[in-house]
Amino acid sequence: MEMYHAVPLPTPEEMTAWDQATIEDFGLRQEVLMENAGLGAHGVLEDSVGSVEGLSILVIAGSGNNGGDAFCVARHLANSGAQVLVLHTGKKKDYRGAAAANMRLAQKMGIQLGHLAKGRSLLEFVHDFGEPDVIVDGLLGTGFKGELREETQEWIEDINIFKSSAFILSLDIPSGLSGLTGEPAPVAVMADTTVTFEAAKIGLAMPSSAEFTGDIHVCGIGIPEFIKHSTPATCSMLTDGVLDLLPAPHPEMHKGDAGHVLILGGSIGLTGAPHLAALGAIRSGAGLVTIGCPAGLAQEVKGGNPDIMTLPLGKGTYWNEGMAQDLIPHLSRFSAILLGPGMGRDERTLGFLRALAELDLPKLVVDADALYWIAQAPELLEHLSTPMVLTPHPGEAARILGISAEDVQADRLHAAQDFAAQTGAVSILKGAGTIIALPDGRAYVSPFAISNLAVAGSGDVLGGLSTSLLARDMELEDAACLAVYWHGLAGGQLSEDFPVRGNTASDIANALPKALKETVDA
Ligand SMILES: NC(=O)C1=CN([C@@H]2O[C@H](COP(=O)(O)OP(=O)(O)OC[C@H]3O[C@@H](n4cnc5c(N)ncnc54)[C@H](O)[C@@H]3O)[C@@H](O)[C@H]2O)[C@@H](O)CC1
Ligand SMILES: Nc1ncnc2c1ncn2[C@@H]1O[C@H](COP(=O)(O)OP(=O)(O)O)[C@@H](O)[C@H]1O
Ligand SMILES: [K+]
Structure with a gap:
């Protein structure tokens, strides 16, 4: 069947392979992909809540590239006039590559940062910052496997306390949800909207993920089509293009x-x-x-x-x-x-x-x-x-x-x-x-x-x-x-x-x- 009857649903591994091929073989830098992700997420947030000017926004940045996306979004939110606090779970010196670059840029812009270290609660920071209007969840993306570490589980539970009072935007995938099975491990962020990058990961297509993802928006980040075609995802989501396969009735049949x-x-x-x-x-x-x-x-x-x-x-x-x-x-x-x-x-x-x-x-x-x-x-x-x-x-x-x-x-x-x-x-x-x-x-x-x-x-x-x-x-x-x-x-x-x-x-x-x-x- 032609793939235009279906949209790709890569596994986290397949998505990583697309990222790597784009960066290493094609030569598009990871900073560019991350910038596209951050800008796209900012756009989705403004489409959902309107202008962010004057809003208090808590951005949670994990220690991997999902956290890098979070630093990048924080920069665009601050540019749009939001009050931003980024809570990062990694030590500043431990960030690598594009994530480290985005952390430094956020710092240069004077965005307020706080270290959500092991043993610290998100609620302590909220106490000082005030109740957020929006939470951007960049704690864990598709790099997460297995069961959540104890402190990460607590941070996710803390984020969910704000479910009814703040708008929660998850970057790529609600943190804690498996990108493969769509199951929480054992908890996950309950987002209002998830902006997923380039293609919905297979776990997001599983009905079990629906209570966590909210609306799902897919935002292209610049992976070339030929890379997606040369290493196609093994899974895809059916679309109504599949109806074109139905043999058309003939008046003289x-x-x-x-x-x-x-x-x-x-x-x-x-x-x-x-x-x-x-x-x-x-x-x-x-x-x-x-x-x-x-x-x-x-x-x-x-x-x-x-x-x-x-x-x-x-x-x-x-x-x-x-x-x-x-x-x-x-x-x-x-x-x-x-x-x-x-x-x-x-x-x-x-x-x-x-x-x-x-x-x-x-x-x-x-x-x-x-x-x-x-x-x-x-x-x-x-x-x-x-x-x-x-x-x-x-x-x-x-x-x-x-x-x-x-x-x-x-x-x-x-x-x-x-x-x-x-x-x-x-x-x-x-x-x-x-x-x-x-x-x-x-x-x-x-x-x-x-x-x-x-x-x-x-x-x-x-x-x-x-x-x-x-x-x-x-x-x-x-x-x-x-x-x-x-x-x-x-x-x-x-x-x-x-x-x-x-x-x-x-x-x-x-x-x-x-x-x-x-x-x-x-
Ligand atoms: N690779 C790329 O080129 C791009 C990646 N992007 C983003 O990067 C994400 C993937 O980044 P990474 O591969 O760095 O991974 P993540 O940022 O998803 O997660 C890695 C981090 O999670 C922590 N972790 C792993 N297992 C854990 C567990 N069981 N409990 C608690 N913490 C755990 C690790 O300490 C590690 O720091 C994507 O979801 C997407 O948001 C985008 O920026 C687009 C480009
Ligand atoms: N919640 C659901 N959402 C979508 N499809 C469903 C749901 N529950 C059942 N179905 C579909 O309904 C059908 C039930 O089939 P089956 O379990 O064989 O029942 P029965 O033998 O009684 O016909 C299957 O096509 C299944 O995919
Ligand atoms: K996330």
């Missing part, structure tokens, strides 16, 4: 042009799941949609919906090995298969899946109980040799990875990447900030965190939607990205109509076509 989706799922008590998946496929424009299920459940699965066809398999109400044989004469009619919604956990189902895996299948989306069976019988994956998209929620991913769902959630990006590497399939790790991970390590993050999508059957709709895109001959990666984004847009629309939730999964399916009304050119 016939239903066969839009693919025939087969959904294999349904079991006693779980007949709604394949039905909802069918709605997801129909509402995203599949030409034909058929549910294949145990014959005894076909009527229930169809649920009286004339838009859904059924392919009754076998005789009873359970999946079994023989049904794979029943399927053979029909397989050539289908352009893509969704495997698993509501398929159930009866032992005989595994026999069906084993026999199915030996057949020549079209492209597959594997979800729900099919993922459960893959965790029980991992060799299924090797036998299913067709191109596949796997769509686990954190519990399903955990079962296949052999870790807990909490472990998955604690570092969703790595879990998604491990899952894709282990299964060799394009993988959609569902949940707020859904991640699409590819076996080569690349990953896309969805910008949507929307509680209206957190309803039973929402994943089935996504499964049907993903399969309908595959059925239209989209590449796996493109189909997965578009499906996740489109599902998110539908959720966004529902959040306007149902502000306190209460929508159903069918509502999500039904919202799909209209969700594109504003964004796709007719």
